[in-house]
Amino acid sequence: MEHPIDHSRPLRVVIIGAGISGLVSSIRLTQRLPNVTIQIYEKNADIGGTWYENRYPGCACDIPAHVYQATFEPNHNWSEFYASAKEIHQYWKAVAAKYECEHHIKLCHEVVGATWDESRAKWEVKVRNTESDEIFSDSGDILLSCTGPLNAWMWPDIPGIHEFKGKLLHSASWDESFDWENKSIAIIGNGSSGIQLVPAMLPRSARIDHYIRGKTWIAPPLGSETIAKLGLNEKNKFSFSEEQLAHFQTNPEAYRAFRKDIEREILGIQAVTVLNTPAQQASIPKFTKHMQERLAAKPELASSMIPGFAPACRRLTPGPGYLEALVSPKVNVISEAIGSITENGIITKDGVHREVDAIVCATGFNTTFQPRFPLLGRNGMPLSEKWKKNPNTYLSMMTDQFPNYFVTLGPNGTLVGSLLLLIEKQVDYITACIAKMQRENIRVMTPRKSAVEAFTKFADKYFETTVFRTKCRSWYKGGSEDGRVVALWPGSAPHALKALSQPQWEDFEYEYSDGNETGWLGDGWTQAERTGDFHAWYLDDEHVDVPRLKGSV
Structure with a gap:
């Protein structure tokens, strides 16, 4: 060679x-x-x-931003604990x-x-x-x-969906020019996108009909222990203060320790996924209590929202503000299956027709x-x-x-x-x-x-x-x-x-080039020798492996 x-x-x-x-x-x-x-x-x-x-209203990471970044490029300036998509x-x-x-x-x-x-x-x-x-x-x-x-996002397989004359949107293909001020909105789906969309669109909409196909667990915020230590507030999207950001920027070791604390807390989720362990068994009453407390203004929603399957069977989603949005008088939670879509609304299989100005499909992807x-x-x-x-x-x-x-x-x-x-x-x-x-x-x-x-x-x-x-x-x-x-x-x-x-x-x-399994041996020389740059590198400190003697420190 x-x-x-x-x-x-x-x-x-x-x-x-x-x-x-x-x-x-x-x-x-x-x-x-x-x-x-x-x-x-x-x-x-x-x-x-x-x-x-993904640029829909409320789109954000539901994993703490400080663990959702490259290990080699830490960002000390995340404005919120759960960073926005932007x-x-x-x-x-x-x-x-x-x-x-x-x-x-x-x-x-x-x-x-x-x-x-x-x-x-x-x-x-x-x-x-x-x-x-x-x-x-x-x-x-x-x-x-x-x-x-x-x-690869998909429209849901619902008869008549493309006959709708109002505004039809998908969470993964959002029209940023759409203004939903004082409009009646149907949001289909209660996966992670739907869970973020409802509280984000609620303040400016006239009404939201939220169609949920199945029950899902809404978890307490991931990283809640760290949130409590930092005194972050859900009402302001867990935003960091100027003092906290300055501390992260000027104390790299403290920031590293902070990131490690979040990592350990997030990794603890794994214990909840193993059947019949104390962590898994304790998660059911813990998550049930969390959801019931946040749905207290409409306790009847608990039966249509809280699943019978174990937490984490479906993707766990914290959904800050979601359950609070569901108890708003402007939100109508509909668990009846959708039968079809008309020019101006949605008909559920029980025959009820609900007119809306816009339909938002938070119905996911080809998985x-x-x-x-x-x-x-x-x-x-x-x-x-x-x-x-x-x-x-x-x-x-x-x-x-x-x-x-x-x-x-x-x-x-x-x-x-x-x-x-x-x-x-x-x-x-x-x-x-x-x-x-x-x-x-x-x-x-x-x-x-x-x-x-x-x-x-x-x-x-x-x-x-x-x-x-x-x-x-x-x-x-x-x-x-x-x-x-x-x-x-x-x-x-x-x-x-x-x-x-x-x-x-x-x-x-x-399989080897030219069928030669020993081709890696080359021509018997090294690159440094051929270029005249050889300097006995094997004697440099970083290449000399000195054995440690017994009793040495």
Whole structure:
């Protein structure tokens, strides 16, 4: 081989999506890998993914902002404990600018197809320019999907929905010019978006009809212990005072300790998810009391709101102000199923017709993990077919028959607590895989089918002992009541960090460039020798490992 042993083979990485995962990937690949070309295609007109697309009234993170940020780029200036979508989007814009991610990104470019070319060991990618509608081809040695599980919003399947003559909106495609002052509004859905929309739209609306398909637990605020210590107030959206912000800015160690306290508190949620533990059993009366107290002005709502299933079976949502909004005389909570939509309102299955000026669908996304475009692996295998019944993966990021393909936040790849830790660790793992391909002359890398099957069995066995397998309709189970848990990591956040800290290289199959398994040895020389820059680095202090003597400090 005509290259030194420490030569890094040049590789091209095509990344789909410039949300948080795409940005972190851009930063880490650039930081840690030489000889890598990165191209990110983003369908939207701006970066940010979820936090660019979701701009509905009240949109915010229901995880404390101080754990919903990059570990390497702490923000001491979050104005609220639960940051708004706008503030989160601005934070990631600043991160992207600081690390020059824009050099790798093409906005308004949507990937519409990807096919594995076995002969060239490359992914052939079809891309559509959304402004000109032009479709062109690109190729890469690695294909990395960073689209996330909640990026394809859907209208609800309700007869007559597009016959409505008033204003029809979806929470994930909000018309910011819409003015709901003194209008009657129907809000369909009580997932996290609906829970935020109701209190946000209530003050200016004339009336809200809130249609709820199923019962859901409204949790006390996540991070409530820290909130109490800081004396934050729900009435002002848990905003920080100028003195508190100044303290964070001038005391980095105190700020680090504050972040660690929140992390520990958030990670404690995991105990609630394990069946028959004291924490899980105590959560039911605790959450019931919380909801009953906040619904005290309309106690009859408790029976239609409080679920029979265990807390955390569906995604736990704190929803500050939501329950208080439901007891307002301007809010009508309707649990009767919707039958159809007319030109001027909604008819429930009991025959009641309610006229409204606008309908807001907070009805969620396609959560099946099906790719949004044709993605063909070996022998033309469509990923949509492979994952149709069982989206099985290896460690949530890879699957057999799809070489050199990685995904962040894929099946079994999200967490109950803070997601940012997992995103960073997944990107670290993927970076290590690409580095190995560069270092060891690897042309093709694929997880073994047996490793994929083993991880699937491990996940299923883990979830048997958790509340997620109890009967409730949840996107964790692809929108079903009792299906396989396909969204969550099978374990705690620290468990995921440990599992992804060091790849198990024996779980992969490899093909080498030119069929040469020893190609990584190069030509018998190192790069420094060939450039005349060799300086016996192995004698530098950081490379000399001095054994510690017994009794030494």
